[in-house]
Amino acid sequence: MADSHTEDSTQPELMEDGEPFLSNLDIFLFSLIAGLIIYWVMFRKKAEICFINHVGKNIVVFYGSQTGTGEEFANRLSKDAQRYGMKGMAADPEEYDMSELSRLKEIDNSLAIFCMATYGEGDPTDNAQDFYDWLQESDADLDGVNFTVSFSSCFFFIFVNDDGNLEEDFVSWREQFWPAVCEHFGVEATGEESSIRQYEPFDSKNPFLSPVTVNRKLNKGGDRHLMHLELDITGSKIRYESGDHVAVYPTNDSNIVNKLGEVLGVDLDTVISLNNLDEESNKKHPFPCPTTYRTALTHYLDVTSCPRTNVLYELAQYASDPKDQENMRKMASSSPEGKALYQTWVLDSSRNILAILEDLPSLRPPIDHLCELLPRLQARYYSIASSSKVHPNSIHICAVVVEYQTKTGRTNKGVATNWLKNKVPTDNGHKATVPMYIRKSQFRLPFKSSNPVIMIGPGTGIAPFMGFIQERAWLKQQGKEVGETVMYFGCRHKNEDFLYQEELEAFEKEEVLTQLNVAFSRDQEKKVYVQHLLKNNKEEVWRQIHKDNAHIYICGDARNMARDVQTVFYEIAEELGGMTHTQAVDYIKKLMTKGRYSQDVWS
Numbered sequence: 001m002a003d004s005h006t007e008d009s010t011q012p013e014l015m016e017d018g019e020p021f022l023s024n025l026d027i028f029l030f031s032l033i034a035g036l037i038i039y040w041v042m043f044r045k046k047a048e049i050c051f052i053n054h055v056g057k058n059i060v061v062f063y064g065s066q067t068g069t070g071e072e073f074a075n076r077l078s079k080d081a082q083r084y085g086m087k088g089m090a091a092d093p094e095e096y097d098m099s100e101l102s103r104l105k106e107i108d109n110s111l112a113i114f115c116m117a118t119y120g121e122g123d124p125t126d127n128a129q130d131f132y133d134w135l136q137e138s139d140a141d142l143d144g145v146n147f148t149v150s151f152s153s154c155f156f157f158i159f160v161n162d163d164g165n166l167e168e169d170f171v172s173w174r175e176q177f178w179p180a181v182c183e184h185f186g187v188e189a190t191g192e193e194s195s196i197r198q199y200e201p202f203d204s205k206n207p208f209l210s211p212v213t214v215n216r217k218l219n220k221g222g223d224r225h226l227m228h229l230e231l232d233i234t235g236s237k238i239r240y241e242s243g244d245h246v247a248v249y250p251t252n253d254s255n256i257v258n259k260l261g262e263v264l265g266v267d268l269d270t271v272i273s274l275n276n277l278d279e280e281s282n283k284k285h286p287f288p289c290p291t292t293y294r295t296a297l298t299h300y301l302d303v304t305s306c307p308r309t310n311v312l313y314e315l316a317q318y319a320s321d322p323k324d325q326e327n328m329r330k331m332a333s334s335s336p337e338g339k340a341l342y343q344t345w346v347l348d349s350s351r352n353i354l355a356i357l358e359d360l361p362s363l364r365p366p367i368d369h370l371c372e373l374l375p376r377l378q379a380r381y382y383s384i385a386s387s388s389k390v391h392p393n394s395i396h397i398c399a400v401v402v403e404y405q406t407k408t409g410r411t412n413k414g415v416a417t418n419w420l421k422n423k424v425p426t427d428n429g430h431k432a433t434v435p436m437y438i439r440k441s442q443f444r445l446p447f448k449s450s451n452p453v454i455m456i457g458p459g460t461g462i463a464p465f466m467g468f469i470q471e472r473a474w475l476k477q478q479g480k481e482v483g484e485t486v487m488y489f490g491c492r493h494k495n496e497d498f499l500y501q502e503e504l505e506a507f508e509k510e511e512v513l514t515q516l517n518v519a520f521s522r523d524q525e526k527k528v529y530v531q532h533l534l535k536n537n538k539e540e541v542w543r544q545i546h547k548d549n550a551h552i553y554i555c556g557d558a559r560n561m562a563r564d565v566q567t568v569f570y571e572i573a574e575e576l577g578g579m580t581h582t583q584a585v586d587y588i589k590k591l592m593t594k595g596r597y598s599q600d601v602w603s
Helices: 069-084 098-106 126-137 166-185 254-264 293-300 309-318 322-331 336-347 353-359 367-373 415-421 459-477 501-509 530-536 538-547 558-577 581-593
Strands: 030-038 059-064 088-091 110-119 208-217 226-232 245-248 380-383 394-400 403-405 411-413 433-439 453-456 485-491 515-520 551-557 597-602
Touching: 059 069, 059 126, 069 088, 069 110, 069 166, 098 126, 226 415, 245 394, 254 293, 254 353, 254 367, 293 367, 309 322, 309 336, 309 367, 322 336, 380 394, 380 459, 394 415, 394 459, 411 415, 453 459, 453 538, 459 485, 459 501, 459 551, 485 530, 501 515, 515 530, 530 538, 530 558, 538 558, 551 558, 558 581, 558 597, 581 597
Parallel strands: 059 088, 059 110, 453 485, 453 551, 485 515, 551 597
Antiparallel strands: 030 110, 208 226, 208 433, 226 394, 245 380, 245 433, 403 411
16 A cells, blocks of 8 residues: 555645635635524424434534535534534535525524635635535525524624634634524533543554454455455444545464574563663653563564564674674675675565574574564555445455465465454454554545546455445435546456456446446456556547546556556557647646546555
């Protein structure tokens, strides 16, 4: 998984010339339309009302947000409500039928707040565009909705800040807003000023133990094992979006751990505590202590990667054979000969620390120093293969089990994929669990569902696109206008590893997938890949990109596939756009800048 992801900034947006949007030219800069306080009668059988799903909430904060600021303020307002004995929620107007606003009067004692940001020359945000258009064009009957400034109305707060201090304005407005709401509803603040937690902070330091509910093999044949897992997040309050990554913390293979103990001649169940000799250091231990060697080698330390040169240099002192010492120090040097030896003997031969100890019998370092030198075992990231709109309580993973023969004749196994492979949903009544958390991504479907999308993902690169397709299907079911949804998938053989074949063909039959293009690379003499199919469809691809504002998504191998696909886009732009190569490169770069060419790739 590519690690170069950035989080949304919550700073005020800037125009191209660097001036803040929050200027007098913008009459919508940030407006909080508070009101539409409408008295509703008791709930009847009105399942068609779009807000019926949120029974129990009496404050709804709709937000228009481009960079996340409006959404953040909406979330803060909805959480504030709890301090006043009310129940609030933040809502994206794009996900609701806003034409039914007039029916708000059917719900008792509720308050709707509109928290709207703008961008450009006061334009509505993408997710609020449809609502804005409806307000401009609709002649909806809002009889029964009174408009006064006494909170039984709809009124506007316009923040115009030349210094861009939107946070200060928001806080000042909020301090006046809630007392007025309390007065109107006849309620008092609870007096509880402590932090209200909306989510338990599941993250890299505190992962959620998610039960595995599904673990099935995806491929019908071949010598590989491709798998689909489903992790249950019910009750965790974890939220994710299509395109996000799930991080999992694996454990090392017990066979490797046991062999390390045997080679080094130590009792792995000895309790230890490694303490930092630098008393001023914030990091007192390399991993949680006290612990045992077994726990450290199983859960905390990376024992399967090729050791770096600094580790070899430090360990060299423990080799009793002078030749071994010389070679280890040489590999840690900057000499051409040393670099070449490290490349061939360690990297090209895929030697991990166990293999090095086995192949250098004179090297027997003390295990505590080895534990000090080995890097930490890192979380592994997988593109989520589901949509939270369809699967709010589960996260899907699509992965291939890594296993290969090294030049030394050993079998190396991927830590995480082999660990996941063995996560059987129910093992003798015991639920298999996976420590996990969510890493947010910028790999997102376009705000406007009417924009076409072109998805290119061979092999397990299809993972995020299963979530995208599920979401487009859900949007279509909601009555939204959904643009062309085009998939370019690649695998080796149709009868072996056509992943999610039944699901994809069903989506195509239901016309959720406008076009399903599959490259079976090894079903014919000449190999065919996804980039070849793109080239074959060049006229259609160019029309989608250049005329219809399609968004392009690429997921998979960065070293070859992503590069080759990008080359094809250059060629299409040159041939059909009449561009030079330099112009074509600039054209694709501009698509990237605009967020219309996104990659989720790994090497």
